[in-house]
Amino acid sequence: MxxxxxxxxxxxxxxxxxxxxxxxxxxxxxxxxxxxxxxxxxxxxxxxxxxxxxxxxxxxxxxxxxxxxxxxxxxxxxxxxxxxxxxxxxxxxxxxxxxxxxxxxxxxxxxxxxxxxxxxxxxxxxxxxxxxxxxxxxxxxxxxxxxxxxxxxxxxxxxxxxxxNYSEQINLVVNGSDLFVDEVARLGEKEAELSEPVDFSKLTDIRQLGSFSVTNSRLNLLDSTRNRELYVEIFQPAELKGENIPVVIFSHGLSSRPEDFSRWATHLASYGYVVVLPQHPGSDTQQTEDFLAGFSRQIFRLNEFIDRPLDITFVLNELTRLNNQQFGGKLNLESVGVGGHSFGGYTALAVAGAKINFQQLERSCNLEIGNLNTALLLQCRALQLPRKDYNFRDERVKAVFTINPVNASIFGIDGLNNIDIPLFVAAGSYDPATPFVFEQARTFPFLTDQNVYLQLQEGQAHVDFSQLDAGITDLIETVGNLTLPSPYLLDEYTNSMTLAFFQVHLRNEEDYRVFLQSSYAQYLSQGQDFKTFLITSQFLPELRDKYKQFLMDNYDLIFR
Known part of the structure; x- marks a missing residue:
């Protein structure tokens, strides 16, 4: 290839x-x-x-x-x-x-x-x-x-x-996408050059499964206060050893389901984690099927902006209730990790403390260039919510890992800077649903916390196209000269970083910090046509300056 x-x-x-x-x-x-x-x-x-x-x-x-x-x-x-x-x-x-x-x-x-x-x-x-x-x-x-x-x-x-005018805006998005992908790659390489040299080939290969065999089970739950039924998929070591076993809850995206993230959950569970994948009824595959069958008028329910983060808190409460009888009281539920993909990224950020910024959202939804941001198709619906101060922060959440998160307009920079716990953002250069230039590149440079990381994966296109139905696959194949990376390569990029992040910021395993640096991303990319890059808070100022200059140079076209 x-x-x-x-x-x-x-x-x-x-x-x-x-x-x-x-x-x-x-x-x-x-x-x-x-x-x-x-x-x-x-x-x-x-x-x-x-x-x-x-x-x-x-x-x-x-x-x-x-x-x-x-x-x-x-x-x-x-x-x-x-x-x-x-x-x-x-x-x-x-x-x-x-x-x-x-x-x-x-x-x-x-x-x-x-x-x-x-x-x-x-x-x-x-x-x-x-x-x-x-x-x-x-x-x-x-x-x-x-x-x-x-x-x-x-x-x-x-x-x-x-x-x-639209043609000019499309060219701006094209050039802006190239600009910021190149800039993240440049900063990643620069950061790697400044790091102490490490021979990663002599360290544990965290792309591979850990030593624990993994079992999978399902729990059906009812939140009587909201009259909301949901199920959770649980991936855990076959034998729970020791105390204070770390827990990570992962939120699926729109029109998705918990099982779609079983490979990711299995990898983390093989290193001793209990990984819980909740269903979000109202924005999952069942809701999509109901829509297609004519049982619902919308692809997702408006109240999902509220129900999704509340699902995370509810699941944590249920795990606390079940800890003794089902897990022998071994789960650490006072310091948990949360992850999320796409709409699940919004969910994870919300329980980490990000707040909906209606003024920012309204501005974004009214901008002409915003019509090119497909992520606004989801975010702008939140303008129909009652205007109030929504606070979904769950203090038990101590670290957040997001993949292609929906975030830039619904939270904005002010809303995201309410997060004061370690945050990892993974983005894709081909992502059509939460485009990098509109979403992650627009907010990450302005985060103020020191424990923040940005990973860019070349060719990552939001979802694993190998799992899509033939109609969508055929559509993607009509895009000329488009080659996508192997989903297993992208799994390696994501799984290794997810593990390293939670090992350091949830489990306090400092030996894994060596993997949370740009030189490790370089190591992962050796010999690959599609590479991954990682930058940390050290290089936020340079990325921030580049984004500010981009806005100044194109002010009239962006804000007209």
Whole structure:
């Protein structure tokens, strides 16, 4: 496998746009559009839908369409690709599409595209788009670009200045992604050069399983105060030896489930930890299945912003209640670790002390460039919560490890700096769901605690694509020149750092601190096409200055 670190941002944008296109296609009307008007004040030009139909049918380029193709200097190969794009159907259930397009998340996407595709006169075309998408999906030919254009209820106009503005913003995100990935890599290498040399080959290989055999069990729990049923998966050493056995609770992401993190839990349990993976009903796979089946109108319940951190506290209380009878009183439940992935990262940060910052969230959700941050599809829903001071801090939590955490807008820098315990943030350079440039790079440089770590994994794309259904996998494979790292390599990067972090900051095993430095990340990356980098609080000032300069250089484009 040959891989170059050039243009992470371009690949990230490609993945993100693939996800956006997956979510936006589906909708109904009985009228049709005849013309598409391109508006670049004071100029207005029109393209007839009939011209596109003739072109799609037999390749005929009439004078009307030829004007635009010549203006864009389209060659023969590009014409052929355009014909395919007009007529290639997207297979989708129209009923499911209608459900998707009526969610809060899809409303934000439709509003974004509708700001470019307008009703004549300049009004946002989101409702027009929704109807055309659903009607096209219901037709025999299926959902194609040409069918969508046919099924628009009225003539539309394309806002060219806004397209140009969005194009500038996309380029900014691409370049910003590249910039900060490169900067973390540079700082990681610089930090490694300043470290005392270590021969890691002579130390314990913490990528490998530990000496404990591991068992797995499930507990079904009921929180009667919230009338909330959930289960937890428990991974633990087959024989609990000694006292004060460390406990780590790990929170799964949106549309996920506890079992998805069994490899990670097994690795930690093999070193003597009891790892507890709670279900979060309302934002797990069952909620997604209920949505797809029409039993729920939303992909996740709004109250999950509150219920998820309360689930962690409830599980801790239950473990305390069960400690004597099920674990022989050996669990240390006064000093526990919490981890989380994506929405679970939000959950872990909340119980660590991060507070929802509604002012910051509202600003982010109103920024035009925020439409390119897919993480805001989740975060902006929190604006529907009652505006109050939410405090989910559980004092028993002493260290937090997050992977691709949702954080930057819902907490902001002020909200995150309420955390005063050790914090580890793992990020991916290809992450389309919580993009590095919008999420982790935006907040990590401004954290004030000294026990903070940032790990960047090249090619990590938020989830293990090898476990996804064929439809999503096929979609990702359509992104040109996209190569992803082995999930087992990413497991090694994550498992080794997770173990080292909790060994030092939960178990007080100082011998493991040597693994929490940039030179160890370099060692892990030897011979790999996809590398990992680690920086600590020592280099936060340099990363912070780089981010501030980035904001100053692009102020008008970001904050317009």
């Amino acid at each position: 040959i891989f170059s670190r050039i243009s992470f941002g371009k690949k990230l944008t490609a993945i993100s746009l693939s996800f956006l296109s997956l979510g936006i296609f589906n909708v109904k009307t009985s009228y049709s559009a005849d013309n598409i008007f391109f508006v670049y004040s004071p100029l207005i030009a029109s393209l007839r839908v009939e011209s596109l139909e003739k072109f799609a049918k037999d390749g005929t380029v009439n004078q009307n369409l030829g004007f635009y193709l010549n203006l864009a200097r389209v060659n023969e190969q590009q014409k052929a690709e355009f014909r395919r794009a007009l007529t290639t159907p997207v297979k989708v259930d129209p009923v499911l599409l209608s459900r998707i397009l009526n969610t809060d998340e899809a409303e934000r996407l439709l509003n974004y595209f509708g700001s470019v595709i307008n009703i004549r006169g300049g009004s946002n075309g989101k409702f027009l788009l929704r109807g055309a998408l659903i009607k096209s999906a219901m037709e025999e030919d299926g959902l194609t670009l040409l069918n969508v254009l046919r099924n628009l209820a009225v003539d539309i106009q394309i806002n060219i200045p806004r397209i140009l």
